[in-house]
Amino acid sequence: GQQVQQSPTSLVLQEGENAELQCNFSTSLNSMQWFYQRPGGSLVSVFYNPSGTKQSGRLTSTTVIKERRSSLHISSSQITDSGTYLCAMERGGRALIFGTGTTVSVSP
Amino acid sequence: NAGVIQTPRHKVTGKGQEATLWCEPISGHSAVFWYRQTIVQGLEFLTYFRNQAPIDDSGMPKERFSAQMPNQSHSTLKIQSTQPQDSAVYLCASSAGGGSSQNTLYFGAGTRLSVL
Numbered sequence: 001g002q003q004v005q006q007s008p009t010s011l012v013l014q015e016g017e018n019a020e021l022q023c024n025f026s027t028s029l030n031s032m033q034w035f036y037q038r039p040g041g042s043l044v045s046v047f048y049n050p051s052g053t054k055q056s057g058r059l060t061s062t063t064v065i066k067e068r069r070s071s072l073h074i075s076s077s078q079i080t081d082s083g084t085y086l087c088a089m090e091r092g093g094r095a096l097i098f099g100t101g102t103t104v105s106v107s108p
Numbered sequence: 109n110a111g112v113i114q115t116p117r118h119k120v121t122g123k124g125q126e127a128t129l130w131c132e133p134i135s136g137h138s139a140v141f142w143y144r145q146t147i148v149q150g151l152e153f154l155t156y157f158r159n160q161a162p163i164d165d166s167g168m169p170k171e172r173f174s175a176q177m178p179n180q181s182h183s184t185l186k187i188q189s190t191q192p193q194d195s196a197v198y199l200c201a202s203s204a205g206g207g208s209s210q211n212t213l214y215f216g217a218g219t220r221l222s223v224l
Contacts, residue, residue: 026196027114033213043199090215094164095141096213098151 003027005098006090013106015075025068031090032070034061037101038083046072046085047084049100077106112216114200120222121190129219131200140183140206141213142175144175144196152198156207159185190223197221 007022022030031050035043047054047061049070054061058078063070074081082102088096113132121127133140142154147205155165168175172190179181187194197218204210 031211033211035213035215042217043201043213045212045214048212088151091172091212095153095167097153098143100150 003097004087006085006087006099006104008100009086009100010103011105013078013081013104015077015108017077017106019074019077019104021072021074021085021087021104023070023099025046025070027068027088027089027091028087029065029091030067031065031091032063033084033088033090033096034070034072035088035098037086037093038069043086046070074104077104079106079108082106110160112202112214113202114198114216114219115216116219117128118220118222120224122224123191124189126212127187127190127194127221127223129184129187129198129221131216132181133183133200133202136203136204137169137214138180139203141179141183141201141203143199145199145218146196154185154198169190177205187221190221195221195223220223 003026005024027063028036033048034046037043049061049063058075060073084101086101115130127155142155145151153167155175160177172188175185199218201213201215203213
């Protein structure tokens with residue numbers, strides 16, 4: 001089964017709304033990362049977050065390793081936030097394993 | 109810093125032909141990863157190298173796929189006898205390795221392979 005589960009699968013927002021994306025891991029992990037991908041675009045790392053809370057602009061990531069979960073909070077969403085957000089886990093020096101992503105659509 | 113460079117951006121092959129995909133990691137990065145992305149399967153890990161040595165190829169289809177890293181400045185992914193189900197975007201990524209933010213993965217723009 002999926003080792004990395006993301007929810008929701010998709011999200012539609014009105015500009016200015018907040019959103020919370022969830023990532024849950026079925027196995028223990030060392031760290032995790034959040035990535036962003038614009039349609040047809042490259043994957044860009046948003047956060048490398050092995051634990052705790054990190055903030056970058058309107059994005060905040062909170063990871064609780066012991067509980068095998070991480071969240072990404074988008075505040076005051078903008079149209080340019082539209083795209084797919086993927087989380088990925090790192091385990092024991094092995095390559096990242098990705099979730100299937102949350103597709104976010106922000107409309108005016 | 110030009111980022112991770114992948115060539116070609118698009119490749120179309122006929123069924124049964126060979127395809128070779130190229131990746132130039134970020135200079136100084138010690139780890140290189142190959143993934144493929146499809147709508148159905150999402151991002152699937154294929155293989156990775158650290159300091160040019162193959163570390164984990166557990167995601168590679170065993171029979172027709174091979175990857176090499178002959179020097180620190182490039183890696184290749186070769187698919188022999190391509191099949192329609194090989195159609196995907198193949199992504200290369202590199203990281204500096206080590207701890208903390210050095211583990212951040214940087215992806216190339218990908219090679220879109222279409223097997224007719």
